[in-house]
Amino acid sequence: MVPYRPEPFTDFSNETNRKAIEAALDKVQAELGQEYPLIIGGKRVKTDASFNSINPSRKAEVIGRVSKADAELAEQAIQSAHETFAAWARVPVEQRVRLLFKTAALLRRRKHEFSAWLMLEAGKTAAEADADTAEAIDFMEYYARQMIELDTTAASRLITLEGEDNDLRYIPLGVGVIIPPWNFPLAIMAGMTTAAVVAGNTVVLKPASATPVIAARFVSLLEEAGMPPGVVQFLPGSGGEIGDLLVSHPLTRFISFTGSKEVGLRIFELSAKTAPGQKWLKRFVGELGGKDAIIVDSEADLEAAAQAIVAAAFGFSGQKCSACSRAIVHADVYDEILQRCTELTRELKVGAASDFSSSTGPVIDEAAYRKISSYIEQGKKECRLVAGGGTAGEKGYFIEPTIFADAAPDAVIMQEEIFGPVVVFCKAESFEQALDIANNTEYGLTGSVFSMSRSRLEQAREQFHVGNLYFNRKCTGALVGVHPFGGFNMSGTDSKAGGPDYLLQFTQLKLISEKL
Ligand SMILES: NC(=O)c1ccc[n+]([C@@H]2O[C@H](COP(=O)([O-])OP(=O)(O)OC[C@H]3O[C@@H](n4cnc5c(N)ncnc54)[C@H](O)[C@@H]3O)[C@@H](O)[C@H]2O)c1
Numbered sequence: 404m405v406p407y408r409p410e411p412f413t414d415f416s417n418e419t420n421r422k423a424i425e426a427a428l429d430k431v432q433a434e435l436g437q438e439y440p441l442i443i444g445g446k447r448v449k450t451d452a453s454f455n456s457i458n459p460s461r462k463a464e465v466i467g468r469v470s471k472a473d474a475e476l477a478e479q480a481i482q483s484a485h486e487t488f489a490a491w492a493r494v495p496v497e498q499r500v501r502l503l504f505k506t507a508a509l510l511r512r513r514k515h516e517f518s519a520w521l522m523l524e525a526g527k528t529a530a531e532a533d534a535d536t537a538e539a540i541d542f543m544e545y546y547a548r549q550m551i552e553l554d555t556t557a558a559s560r561l562i563t564l565e566g567e568d569n570d571l572r573y574i575p576l577g578v579g580v581i582i583p584p585w586n587f588p589l590a591i592m593a594g595m596t597t598a599a600v601v602a603g604n605t606v607v608l609k610p611a612s613a614t615p616v617i618a619a620r621f622v623s624l625l626e627e628a629g630m631p632p633g634v635v636q637f638l639p640g641s642g643g644e645i646g647d648l649l650v651s652h653p654l655t656r657f658i659s660f661t662g663s664k665e666v667g668l669r670i671f672e673l674s675a676k677t678a679p680g681q682k683w684l685k686r687f688v689g690e691l692g693g694k695d696a697i698i699v700d701s702e703a704d705l706e707a708a709a710q711a712i713v714a715a716a717f718g719f720s721g722q723k724c725s726a727c728s729r730a731i732v733h734a735d736v737y738d739e740i741l742q743r744c745t746e747l748t749r750e751l752k753v754g755a756a757s758d759f760s761s762s763t764g765p766v767i768d769e770a771a772y773r774k775i776s777s778y779i780e781q782g783k784k785e786c787r788l789v790a791g792g793g794t795a796g797e798k799g800y801f802i803e804p805t806i807f808a809d810a811a812p813d814a815v816i817m818q819e820e821i822f823g824p825v826v827v828f829c830k831a832e833s834f835e836q837a838l839d840i841a842n843n844t845e846y847g848l849t850g851s852v853f854s855m856s857r858s859r860l861e862q863a864r865e866q867f868h869v870g871n872l873y874f875n876r877k878c879t880g881a882l883v884g885v886h887p888f889g890g891f892n893m894s895g896t897d898s899k900a901g902g903p904d905y906l907l908q909f910t911q912l913k914l915i916s917e918k919l
């Protein structure tokens with residue numbers, strides 16, 4: 404087994420690669436409109452109730468028609484996962500690990516196809532889609548190795564005592580409910596699902612309603628790689644309709660959620676209640692929102708800072724929990740940075756994600772379009788609009804990359820997660836004040852500091868309270884195994900996805916001691 408290394412990104416300026424993704428787009432385009440049933444116990448279940456997944460770049464285009472689970476089918480899914488758990492938990496680790504290696508290999512061979520699905524269903528440009536697919540591969544490659552590490556080293560960490568044979572092993576928890584977001588609809592969904600599965604759990608996967616087709620295709624890939632029936636139930640449906648049942652069910656042992664603070668808090672509170680017949684404390688793993696800031700010090704590489712702000716603010720139209728939604732800039736360099744960011748932003752082209760000339764695509768759906776548009780109106784009341792602000796909702800959900808300036812630290816658009824292509828500039832009179840402004844939201848996910856001063860970087864290392872802190876680089880783009888990902892406060896339980904401790908959340912430790 405070779406050491407883990409992150410999957411290289413694809414250079415689409417290379418003609419061969421460009422032709423490959425274009426061919427994949429043609430192939431996927433021809434497969435649009437298919438029906439996607441639920442999968443319970445390995446059986447396909449087609450329901451009368453269904454919903455369409457649409458292309459946010461061309462909202463008249465149906466990506467697929469997806470069956471919709473109701474309470475009865477959610478109950479069946481939990482029961483199926485429960486019935487399968489005993490057998491799956493006994494499958495040797497090397498077989499569970501092999502499932503992830505084989506799935507990663509299948510995905511690697513078909514990565515442009517899956518990236519094409521991401522371009523059409525999630526509105527990701529080729530580069531953003533490729534990064535999402537690469538991260539899905541990385542999660543599986545990394546968690547497979549982590550599971551081997553846990554399984555082979557646990558007992559060796561015990562203090563040996565003469566006259567005793569002591570064994571320590573990581574065993575699974577039970578039935579997990581996996582609830583991923585739509586914004587990394589392959590990577591985060593796959594990472595959450597396969598981490599739980601490789602640890603020996605069985606799961607009910609409720610995909611995000613905006614991106615169920617990519618999830619369906621990933622589950623099929625797991626089956627192709629040899630996953631037994633009943634290990635993963637595929638249960639698309641309204642979170643509002645079946646979410647509470649899944650979360651509060653007595654057979655649910657843990658919930659792994661990635662999404663908004665609002666929904667995450669609801670699930671966290673619900674999971675704390677003990678249902679009749681429940682005989683464990685449910686575990687909640689939650690990765691929630693962010694209001695991430697890039698601080699630019701008076702002594703900084705201003706061009707690098709401006710490039711990073713624009714890339715982190717408008718990549719995937721700002722629809723990343725790690726996005727730079729606040730630029731906190733020292734007064735000495737404020738006007739210069741703002742000017743440069745404005746220039747760079749005006750060079751961006753918003754368009755259909757499958758149009759290779761687009762710098763960024765649409766936002767995900769009507770609700771997001773309306774929410775971001777309302778924040779833009781709020782920003783016009785609170786701040787100075789410097790770039791963008793335009794919207795175009797006729798064909799798709801397009802919003803111009805938007806810059807606001809001169810915000811007060813407690814402005815609404817400086818405090819609340821917008822989750823769109825909007826960045827707000829705020830002036831700081833000192834580095835200390837910049838840190839105070841950066842720390843003054845309820846979140847704590849990512850942040851960056853641009854400074855050439857070692858003492859200020861060290862001050863930020865201690866005082867900038869975020870789970871992923873970057874120096875002199877953008878605040879998005881964590882790599883699996885390199886930048887374990889998760890944050891503080893209302894950004895969640897800091898599960899550190901892609902990190903050495905992540906699998907621990909889906910296992911429990913058993914000690915067996917024998918007197919010799
Ligand atoms: N911290 C991270 O690692 C991370 C990563 C990606 C996204 N996010 C956050 O996710 C949010 C955007 O994603 P989103 O719009 O999908 O979030 P969301 O909270 O609207 O939905 C997340 C998931 O929860 C489901 N859901 C909705 N209501 C539910 C309910 N009542 N019960 C059970 N499930 C329910 C949705 O169908 C979806 O699958 C942003 O806040 C972003 O910051 C965080």
Ligand SMILES: N[C@@H](CCC=O)C(=O)O
Binds near residue numbers: 888
């Ligand atoms: N892990 C991703 C963000 C995931 C949330 O949307 C990054 O580091 O940019």
